[in-house]
Amino acid sequence: MRARAIAVFMVVGLLAVACGNEESTGGSSDSSGRPGVTDDEIRVGGVVGKTNPVGRPYEDGFVGAQAYFDLVNENGGVFGRDLVLVAERDDQSQASRNVQQLRALVEEDDVFAVLPIVTQIFAGAQYLVDAGVPAFGWNINAEWSTGPNLFGEKGSFLCFDCPNVHPAFVAQQVGATKVAVFAYGQSPQSLDCAEGMRNGFNTYGPELAFEDTSLAFGFTDLSAAVAEVREQGVDFIATCMDVNGNANIAQAVRDAGIELKGVYSPEGYALDVLEDLGAKIDGFYFGSDFVPFEEPNPPEGMQQYLDAMDELGQVPSEQSIAGWTNAALLVAGIEAAGPDFTQESVIEAINEMTDFTADGIRTPQDWTTLHEANSAAEACTAIIQVQNGEFVPVFGEPGSPFVCFEVDQVAKTGPPDLSSPTIQ
């Protein structure tokens, strides 16, 4: 009997199936174009991967966003409305939960905008694009470039295989002659990053003497790599690995007694990491797409952020400043759209902005170009070195920490040489 009942329902279900493929999985939005907006408040909610394999504090995204909202609300809100972070959801770094949590924000929590999204797996991007909801987050996922309503804190399109100019710049600045690149063999992100570094070094030098893109997560023996580093006379290392990988490299190099002129990593600029690893990463260079926390003359936005974190008793972090920046962009978008703002008009307004900086926290963002490859993109990074257990901004100037180069993301080429960066 059960089998018969199942069969009936099965047939009904299969009858629904046609031969073609569906282009989209759907998505819906409020017909008024301003869900979650009342006379008093604008509802916002976000999704982070509190449980993530790299163990970083992704929930800090909420801290930064909430701190910025508090600042805005103390000053009267936006068009008389308070910004309210109504939901802080966790996708546990699972694809299906990411989709469901984003849907829950839109369909259950009735939010005007999704903010922040700080996750390893951004599987719900297409849903947000279909729903037309403005969404803001920390861009470590290629999905951010898939729709005009998705706004990463450092822009939405990241060119992973464009020449990565900053490691080459740092290597040149420290007088390195031969470099090695390390990456995880199991991670497409890490491999894409390594490709960008390879292109950078091959274009600008120094000579790329050795490349190991087959390292394993976790416990990995670096003795072969270290032997190669020694044999090839490598004096500069660039890594595309997480904090743990960097720590492993640092230890292996230290144990081998090899003198390097520098180690560069785009990942790892985090105060808690410094506290844990301290002297073990002394001399390392890290990249940052925002004004370093240690900037002696911080811009207004950074000062406000640092004050807010101090007041909350929170350690500043990459994730929380991403949340802060996201919140600032949303507020700027609403203000630009005017008092009758809708989701659509806010998205349009942001995409017409040409110099958003979150009050100086970042270099000017031209949102008319940041969703896709740009033939005249500006690649700006603040470079920070660990010196005596502290982060110190280097290569920039007080008040202008960013080292910038023009990069053609379409042709995937960089400037002719790295001798004259723009310092911003």
Next chain:
Amino acid sequence: MQDIIQFGIEGFPVGCVYALVAVGLVLTYKTSGVFNLAFGAQAFLSAAVFLKFRNDYDWPLWLSFLVAVVVIGPLVGLVLDLALFRHLRTASWMVKLVTSLGLLVAIPEAVKIWFGQGARFNPPSVAPLLGIDADRVFHVGDYNVSADRLVVVIVTLAVVLGLGVMFRYTAIGLQMRAVVESPRMVELAGVDSERVSAVAWMASSLLAALSGVLVAPLLTNVDSNTMTLLIVAAIAAAAFGKLTSIPLTLAGGLLLGIGQRVIAGELPANSILAQGIRPALPFLLLFALLIFLPGLYKRRDVTDPLAGVDPPAPALAASYKDEQLRKVTRFTFPLFLAVFIGLNLFVLSGLWVNRFTEGLVFAVIFLSITVFTGLSGQVSLGQAAFAGIGAAMTGQLATQSGMAVWLAMLVGAVVAGVIGALLALPALRLGGIFLALATLAFGLAVEAIVFPLDGTEEIFGFYPNVFGGQLGVKVPRPQGLATDQSFFLFVFAIFGLVAMLVILVRNGTTGRFLGAMRGSETAAASIGINGTRQRIIVFAFSAAIAGLGGALHGMLVGSSTYQNWPAFYGIVWVVLVLTLGVRTIDGAVNAGMSFVLVQYLLDDLLHLPASLFFVLFGLGALTYARHPEGVVEFQTRRSIDEQVQGRRLNARAARLRSAGRLPSEWMPVRYAVVPMMPLLLVPVVGYYMGSRPALFAVLIGVPLLYSFWWVYRCYANIHAHRGRGVPAPVGLLVDLAARLGTLFLLPIEIARMAGGDGRDQPITWRAGRAPCGFVLAGLFLWYRSGTENAPEDLGLLVIALAGIVVFLRWVAQVQQALNRSWLDLAEPEAAEGDEGEPGVAEKVEAPPALTAPAGGT
């Protein structure tokens, strides 16, 4: 030659790391008969304690070490022995494996609730305890060895030497080995086998703790995933030692370390070959050893002739139904299905439909475990790989070659099935723990080698693309299934189809052959059953189902990436399905829905740590030893048995009433339960209507007063019969003061009464555990409602309703137990006859697998 020396010197310390961990695994296996996959979890626990105490609490190094290694290590071992493994010494390999898998899942997640979710860096070095500067580097010719590596080398060699001496020359070493072989024989020789077992577990756990603390500085962090992966890699070294020889295990570890160094030195470091093989080497090696090392695949787990002779699995719960219950089920089951589908199609929001659809998708994947484990009695830990293969293949075929996605889905399932069949060929000779390890190695190797392929690298003239890199592969839905409702219907239909196939296979020739093989492969072969063919079928069928589920998951999400299918999901899935029920479709459905809805309940509604889900199900797996049929199947059978028993008691009561002999203490169960049922309305009213003091006073007050009267009556009747025990006023006072006490005290009184009469105990104190658990959970949530992690109202509603239902069930159980007592006292001759009727206890001894009953979904 120079290279060989270099590889040897540089690979030696790494080899010692593997060897140290592997020796710990071998020690546990030799001394307990358990292949303790939770070894890594124990190591993580001690490493976490060591780091926390030293770095966060600033305890002295020696004291942190003392607590983390010398105290916690053996203590954990002692607890595991006393609470679990002592009772499993003669249990089957499956029970031991599932228990260790449960611990593997539960321990790290429980530790993370205290330690924090993420990795912690800079674990303290133990080198200073040996008088060595932690930063010192030692030079061996042109090579350098750090203090931490040197410590590992020294400790590994010392441990190997010490264990070798212990096993060869000491009485306790001999006793440890003997206890595993046959505790009964050892006891005949006057040895306290329980003491020996405890010492063995304490020693092996001490080694786990030592491994964790020593290895952490080499990992540069303390993280459960990293630690677990290292332990799995070290299994290859243990396999080299055939799980018994400690010197050979040391050799295996060293070969592994040196082998990795050779490959790292010889393969181009940026080649796709190196990217795949370097991380996967331990798993490939493990797989090869398991397949080709005769000492492994021929070894018997234990040599005690009485070991592992567990009774056959109990018949499915459905077979316990009487005719009346069958009639009811025939009506209610289709009704339930219709309501479930109707709700999804017409009532629930799209998001809720999506959640239920995901539950069904996982139910499809979990049916692959139902097939593999439920039918063949083996364990596969590599199902995540097949699901990933199905998802990737479906997406690639649908998006790259324009194939209709439903056809691509079928092709994806077939490809997964073919790969499963190919895996079966080398794995044919394996069974038990070794097959489980081989499938785990397969899953990890696929994750490391196959899934990262993104079409950018050439392999023999091809550019294989599995998940398409960072963005993953798009997996479109079939046309017309864009809405949540239509896709739900589609998934439901696929699930129904697969479920029917599983039932057909289970009840057909293949299922019966597999059942026979599960009982005895030799006996099955003797009656002409081709074991090879059946095994290949079950591998292929199971893999194809997992692949199909993976494809559905891709369609649900819209895409699939390599990150969606980590090999360790395969372990969690097995734990989940085995906990809930591996032999039935019900078990897979419950596991699928739990995987989605319990996470939703704990995280989104109750705002509890995400780890709690894994802790609950990990600990749930520990019940496998007692209920190998699964919690759901056990509860279903118990519920059916209670209903059947209840009807029999009612019939007896009617007979006695007509004869004028019905005891005055008799009370129909519904008289006890129904007046308390208004309690169910309290949370519902509260959730939907808010505070309604007058209404609440009635809804709570009346059942509460009635329950006091009922409790008083129960105690009074029992006391009147026994003439001693808890007087009714005292019982009532206990109830008034704390109902928690009554939950246990009343069943105890009933059991004492039966014991005093020389009758079977119709109920035990255990009946109070479930409602008590809900009461404590309720108190905890009430406490949290004042914090920033306050539970959502919907979460409180769900917990309150579940708690009240469980309490009402306790009332029914107590009343039924009392009724049985009164009737047995009034009609002792019928009581004896009653025992002869086929109840649960008798059914447990029921016929073996060849005659496994049909039906029971």
